[in-house]
Amino acid sequence: MTDLYSKIVSTGSYLPQKIYTNHDIEKLVDTSHDWIVERTGIISRHIADENESSVDMAYEASCKAIERSNLKNNDIDLILVATTTPERKFPSTAVLLQSLLNNNKASAFDVNAACTGFIYALDIADKYIKGGFAKNVLVVGTEKITSLIDWSDRNTCVLFGDGAGAVILTASQTPGLISNTIGSDGSYKDLLTVNTDTEVIEMRGNDVFKIAVNTMGKLAKKTLENSDYSVNNIDWLIPHQANSRIIKAVAKKINLSEDKIIMTVDKHGNTSAASIPLALDYGVNTGMVKKDHLIIFEAFGAGFTWGSTLLKF
Numbered sequence: 001m002t003d004l005y006s007k008i009v010s011t012g013s014y015l016p017q018k019i020y021t022n023h024d025i026e027k028l029v030d031t032s033h034d035w036i037v038e039r040t041g042i043i044s045r046h047i048a049d050e051n052e053s054s055v056d057m058a059y060e061a062s063c064k065a066i067e068r069s070n071l072k073n074n075d076i077d078l079i080l081v082a083t084t085t086p087e088r089k090f091p092s093t094a095v096l097l098q099s100l101l102n103n104n105k106a107s108a109f110d111v112n113a114a115c116t117g118f119i120y121a122l123d124i125a126d127k128y129i130k131g132g133f134a135k136n137v138l139v140v141g142t143e144k145i146t147s148l149i150d151w152s153d154r155n156t157c158v159l160f161g162d163g164a165g166a167v168i169l170t171a172s173q174t175p176g177l178i179s180n181t182i183g184s185d186g187s188y189k190d191l192l193t194v195n196t197d198t199e200v201i202e203m204r205g206n207d208v209f210k211i212a213v214n215t216m217g218k219l220a221k222k223t224l225e226n227s228d229y230s231v232n233n234i235d236w237l238i239p240h241q242a243n244s245r246i247i248k249a250v251a252k253k254i255n256l257s258e259d260k261i262i263m264t265v266d267k268h269g270n271t272s273a274a275s276i277p278l279a280l281d282y283g284v285n286t287g288m289v290k291k292d293h294l295i296i297f298e299a300f301g302a303g304f305t306w307g308s309t310l311l312k313f
């Protein structure tokens with residue numbers, strides 16, 4: 001029997017029209033453009049309209065990915081949506097997306113692993129495809145994360161933005177996804193959290209920063225050690241986009257030069273589960289990411305959760 005792999009055949013993304021620059025945020029809290037750029041690398045972020053939900057953004061990103069895949073909506077047999085900002089408590093965002101897509105063939109469900117959600121969803125998709133349980137999977141990361149922002153808290157309000165990214169994974173005789181690793185440790189549950197009584201993001205930023213760098217650095221190293229590839233084979237590191245200093249520190253830990261990083265945090269801010277598929281689509285649209293490139297995804301988020309994917313595009 002020949003090996004079965006899952007392969008990303010297309011990407012799509014959506015960013016809301018409204019943009020907040022650092023100068024806009026200077027009007028809300030005691031901060032400065034220079035502080036935000038120096039400490040985070042963020043220059044601007046997109047903000048969803050009041051009546052624009054995570055499902056609406058997921059739909060726009062998904063339509064682009066489906067169109068580029070040459071599949072029809074009903075060819076999709078599994079829809080996975082990574083989000084922490086669902087439009088409704090239930091039905092799931094994935095089911096609401098299925099309805100907008102007029103798809104009546106797929107199973108659909110959400111994955112919540114905070115900023116690592118997209119990697120968790122990829123892991124599930126990969127296993128469904130390798131197990132022969134699905135052929136064409138739509139995997140989406142979508143967040144209206146600014147709905148969880150306290151706009152008077154300068155520790156958090158400068159960091160986040162909204163958007164969605166989508167990929168189509170299909171069964172393939174060649175890789176595709178080479179390896180996928182996910183993990184979590186609930187003992188850190190209070191360092192980055194949204195409590196149901198306040199419904200706003202609370203973060204011990206400095207503690208999160210250090211653990212994020214260490215965890216993603218180790219994970220990237222281990223992912224390469226467990227593969228047939230070395231860092232010299234990597235065409236692109238596409239990490240979760242929370243802070244350019246975290247991203248550069250992770251690249252340094254694996255001796256990867258900075259020109260091999262797809263960096264979008266300057267334009268998007270931290271879009272949680274949407275950040276990796278948004279950055280991937282940005283890489284594709286700008287012509288940086290090409291067919292057969294070797295790519296490593298690295299993510300880290302509340303929980304803590306973490307994940308790493310090595311793939312041939």
Ligand code: UT7
Binds near residue numbers: 115
């Ligand atoms: O997506 C999931 C993972 N999330 C992350 O990875 C985020 C990780 N954390 C970070 O990116 C960084 O910790 C932050 C960007 C959130 C903060 O940067 P930092 O270098 O760790 O700053 P800090 O929290 O240690 O604060 C340094 C100073 C403090 O002032 P004092 O106590 O030194 O007087 C803060 O009050 O900067 C102050 N500060 C600000 N100043 C201007 C904090 N936020 C701001 C602000 N503008 N927005």
